[in-house]
Amino acid sequence: MPGLEISRLGRVDYLPTVEAMQRYTAERGPGSPDQLWLCEHPPVFTQGLAGKAEHVLAAGDIPVVQTNRGGQVTYHGPGQVMAYPLIDLQRAGYYVKEYVYRLEEAVIRTLAHWNVTGHRVASAPGIYVRLDDPFSHAALTGPAPGGDPFRGLGKISALGIKVHRHRTYHGLALNVAMDLEPYDRINPCGYAGLKTVDLLTIGVQAAFDDVAEVLGQQLRALLPA
Numbered sequence: 001m002p003g004l005e006i007s008r009l010g011r012v013d014y015l016p017t018v019e020a021m022q023r024y025t026a027e028r029g030p031g032s033p034d035q036l037w038l039c040e041h042p043p044v045f046t047q048g049l050a051g052k053a054e055h056v057l058a059a060g061d062i063p064v065v066q067t068n069r070g071g072q073v074t075y076h077g078p079g080q081v082m083a084y085p086l087i088d089l090q091r092a093g094y095y096v097k098e099y100v101y102r103l104e105e106a107v108i109r110t111l112a113h114w115n116v117t118g119h120r121v122a123s124a125p126g127i128y129v130r131l132d133d134p135f136s137h138a139a140l141t142g143p144a145p146g147g148d149p150f151r152g153l154g155k156i157s158a159l160g161i162k163v164h165r166h167r168t169y170h171g172l173a174l175n176v177a178m179d180l181e182p183y184d185r186i187n188p189c190g191y192a193g194l195k196t197v198d199l200l201t202i203g204v205q206a207a208f209d210d211v212a213e214v215l216g217q218q219l220r221a222l223l224p225a
Helices: 014-027 096-113 181-185 208-222
Strands: 005-011 035-040 044-047 064-066 074-076 080-086 119-121 124-130 153-164 167-175
Touching (some): 005 208, 014 035, 014 080, 035 208, 074 181, 080 208, 096 124, 096 153, 096 167, 096 208
Parallel strands (some): 005 035
Antiparallel strands (some): 035 080, 044 074, 080 167, 119 124, 124 153
């Protein structure tokens, strides 16, 4: 099979993009190519299957869209790279847990391109950075029993996927240079007070297109088609 086909969609509305992913997933056959769609969205809050209405504190003028991805509420907006892999996991030969690991690894490797160290937090999908020193390579020590697992961390990448008949859609978001104020209107991913950051706020000047290119190539390498 050829490698993952990458499409750059530009800035596109969220709901029609999801509907297009659903159509491709429903209609694809055994020989259909795996694809990766890279884009950004106008401002929108999205609720996953586990989403609770009380986690949307004050949506204001930003629409809230119910969706069938995993996870809870998050925000998408300009300056955030969206990556939507459309993968046949059965053909690729690995399971959902491995798929999630590979998505997170692609973000970690993308951040490393700008010398930023990304971290995983147990039972909290996505990638986080140290707020005091995002360039430190030291491993996280973890909280004391009963402590805050996000203490000293900011979330820079959110992940929410859907798998239908071994085929994936939805995906991940990587924050580059955004207006972060809308995150104050929600409990991001269901966690009250969770700090959300982008590359710009941690001191990295990176062009959106450059980050999208690096992330796309890392996903292409880690999601063999």
